Amino acid sequence: MRLITYCADVGSTKSGNFGWARITGLPDQFEARTGKSIDGLIESMVADLGSTIVSLGIEAPLYIPVPRSANRLSCGRPGEGSRSCFAPAGGYVTTLAVHQSAYLLRELADRVNELDVTLDLEQWATSPSNLFIWEAFVSQNAHTKSDAHVDDAITGATLFHRKYREVGSQMDNALPVDPDRTADQISLIGAAIMWAGIRTELELLRASAVCVRPTKPFEPKDVSILTE
Secondary structure: OOEEEEEEEOOOOOOOOOEEEEEEOOOOOEEEEEEOOHHHHHHHHHHHHOOOEEEEEEOOOOEEEEOOOHHHOOOOOOOOOOOOOOOHHHHHHHHHHHHHHHHHHHHHHHHOOOOOEEOOHHHHHHOOOOEEEEEEOOOHHHOOOOOOHHHHHHHHHHHHHHHHHHHHHHHHHOOOEOOOOOOEEEEHHHHHHHHOOOOOOHHHHHOOOOEEOOOOOOOHHHEEEEEO
């Protein structure tokens, strides 16, 4: 079964600062369909989830750490550097991501028969779950010169699509941002999955997410882009 990879670059839908990309194909032959409407993203995912497996990256922190020591409160996650999830921009986009993810997941649950969502990459590789959700972290040098939200979504999606084909379920060990193994996590995306009525396991509230952090923008010569 072929893989289709989506990525949503979170931002204000009222101000036109939301963008998404749908990636298919192989490295050096990527095909991207992009859009700026969250409802357009949902429509596209509904069509794909009926026939194949789908991954969805969300460009925002999807979990936050809860350390064992008060000295570690307000500290970002390993690998974030100056782009901490607790910085003003991080806090803003995190809140929007919960808001928008809950909306998206509720709509998918209402419209896709037998929707199954997982945050566990290894489970996704071996089970019939049709939707895997991961975190995209597109910042600093990975931004394109256009500074367009759809371009950042293409950057995140193409990296996941290529990495998963290269290392499969081991890719969580091949990427630069990992959960702090000494801390618990509050899973914001896990809460959204439960809120949408898709799954009910309380363990989801402690789940982290695979985080993909590109170091450079996508190469336009490698991607054929169709904008909706």
